[in-house]
Amino acid sequence: MAKTKTIFICQECGYESPKWLGKCPACGEWNTLVEEIQSAPNKTITISGLKTSPVHLNEVEITQEERISTGIKELDRVLGGGIVRGSLVLVGGDPGIGKSTLLLQVCEMVGQKAKILYASGEESVKQIKIRADRLGISTPNLLLMSETNLEAIQQSMQDLKPDIIIVDSIQTIFKPELTSAPGSISQVREVTISLMRIAKENNIAIFLVGHVTKEGTLAGPRVLEHMVDCVLYFEGERHQSYRILRAVKNRFGSTNEIGVFEMQDRGLVEVDNPSLMLLSGRPVNVSGSCVICTLEGTRPVLAEVQALISPTSFGIPRRMSTGIDNNRITLLMAVLEKRVGLHLQNHDAYVNVVGGIRIDEPAADLGVITAIASSFKNFQVSPQTLLMGEVGLTGEIRAISYIDKRVNEAYKLGFNQCIVPLENAKNLKQTGDLKIIGVKSVSEALEIAASNS
Numbered sequence: 057m058a059k060t061k062t063i064f065i066c067q068e069c070g071y072e073s074p075k076w077l078g079k080c081p082a083c084g085e086w087n088t089l090v091e092e093i094q095s096a097p098n099k100t101i102t103i104s105g106l107k108t109s110p111v112h113l114n115e116v117e118i119t120q121e122e123r124i125s126t127g128i129k130e131l132d133r134v135l136g137g138g139i140v141r142g143s144l145v146l147v148g149g150d151p152g153i154g155k156s157t158l159l160l161q162v163c164e165m166v167g168q169k170a171k172i173l174y175a176s177g178e179e180s181v182k183q184i185k186i187r188a189d190r191l192g193i194s195t196p197n198l199l200l201m202s203e204t205n206l207e208a209i210q211q212s213m214q215d216l217k218p219d220i221i222i223v224d225s226i227q228t229i230f231k232p233e234l235t236s237a238p239g240s241i242s243q244v245r246e247v248t249i250s251l252m253r254i255a256k257e258n259n260i261a262i263f264l265v266g267h268v269t270k271e272g273t274l275a276g277p278r279v280l281e282h283m284v285d286c287v288l289y290f291e292g293e294r295h296q297s298y299r300i301l302r303a304v305k306n307r308f309g310s311t312n313e314i315g316v317f318e319m320q321d322r323g324l325v326e327v328d329n330p331s332l333m334l335l336s337g338r339p340v341n342v343s344g345s346c347v348i349c350t351l352e353g354t355r356p357v358l359a360e361v362q363a364l365i366s367p368t369s370f371g372i373p374r375r376m377s378t379g380i381d382n383n384r385i386t387l388l389m390a391v392l393e394k395r396v397g398l399h400l401q402n403h404d405a406y407v408n409v410v411g412g413i414r415i416d417e418p419a420a421d422l423g424v425i426t427a428i429a430s431s432f433k434n435f436q437v438s439p440q441t442l443l444m445g446e447v448g449l450t451g452e453i454r455a456i457s458y459i460d461k462r463v464n465e466a467y468k469l470g471f472n473q474c475i476v477p478l479e480n481a482k483n484l485k486q487t488g489d490l491k492i493i494g495v496k497s498v499s500e501a502l503e504i505a506a507s508n509s
Contacts (some may be wrong), residue, residue: 066241075090181201347442365428419457
């Protein structure tokens with residue numbers, strides 16, 4: 057009889073070691089190596105219907121992917137046009153953020169033309185039924201099962217032959233031949249590989265629900281995101297009504313698209329115009345508030361940036377930000393000190409992007425730097441003025457991309473003035489009665505913003 061072999065696997069990064077170690081050499085975490093029985097190597101996974109031998113590029117025949125519309129425009133936008141048959145989609149987010157609610161609503165829309173199997177390892181079928189009744193879901197093509205054993209789910213799939221499978225959540229499903237506990241590195245990896253084979257061989261779309269860690273990343277091995285076809289992140293606070301669905305990986309569509317939803321008593325409701333939502337309740341005639349335009353995928357989104365500058369009572373001033381990188385705030389404040397002459401070294405700075413959206417692109421620099429200067433010098437920026445532009449370390453305003461889309465969005469929402477980089481202003485066509493002002497430096501932009509208040 058062969059001797060049983062054991063291996064120690066890090067539960068944070070998946071590092072394997074033949075002996076136990078207190079500290080993982082790969083990720084540096086302590087007490088994360090867990091002993092597991094080493095299983096026999098898996099057979100090579102092949103996808104039926106595909107040649108395993110090399111073929112010429114010109115001999116490969118392609119067809120348009122068959123998509124199933126979810127009936128939810130915001131979700132279709134993020135997915136790239138709908139659900140692709142044979143795809144493996146991972147939906148991640150904090151507990152209680154609305155992942156299961158969104159997928160149940162998809163079942164109601166898609167269930168009119170497709171058969172769906174909903175396998176939950178966290179709730180009983182009665183609990184799912186109670187939530188479905190609250191959401192008004194009554195499609196006859198939705199089949200429920202409460203199961204954590206992957207073999208049982210595979211057997212049900214073979215018997216029912218569904219078009220779509222939803223697994224909630226991937227951290228609760230296990231393969232019996234593995235000795236490790238559900239949610240461990242080995243279980244999550246092997247279960248995902250098995251589900252990927254099911255999706256490709258049977259042309260079934262599978263949705264996996266995944267929880268995130270306190271750092272905001274998906275729990276389990278990092279390879280999980282590499283194996284799936286699409287990764288969606290559900291962002292937002294549990295105690296706020298708005299949710300943002302973001303695609304960070306999509307093999308069948310563009311990435312960085314977002315869908316905006318509002319959580320109501322009847323479930324998640326689409327927000328057709330996020331700019332109106334983010335600008336609602338905006339204060340008037342107050343300092344430290346500016347409107348910027350950021351690009352989320354192909355969609356321009358207008359948002360309000362607020363800044364508060366106050367004298368510090370400590371030896372080292374505080375720099376705090378929400379929705380924008382804190383290091384970027386420090387850089388922009390240094391530009392204000394050096395190039396504009398504002399003495400901010402003895403003041404605390406607090407910057408917030410209203411609405412819970414996060415801004416990563418440099419096109420928001422001009423708006424952020426104007427909001428900081430507005431709060432410090434106590435002047436008001438006109439509520440009908442939009443500011444866009446990247447700020448360089450020498451105080452210059454550099455050109456940004458997709459300026460036409462941003463200006464058109466500002467015109468639709470009734471803004472009467474846009475302060476943009478001079479290089480962009482030279483190539484812009486007149487849009488209605490919207491006034492376009494091109495600026496070359498931060499000082500020039502602040503002077504115009506203050507004079508129009």
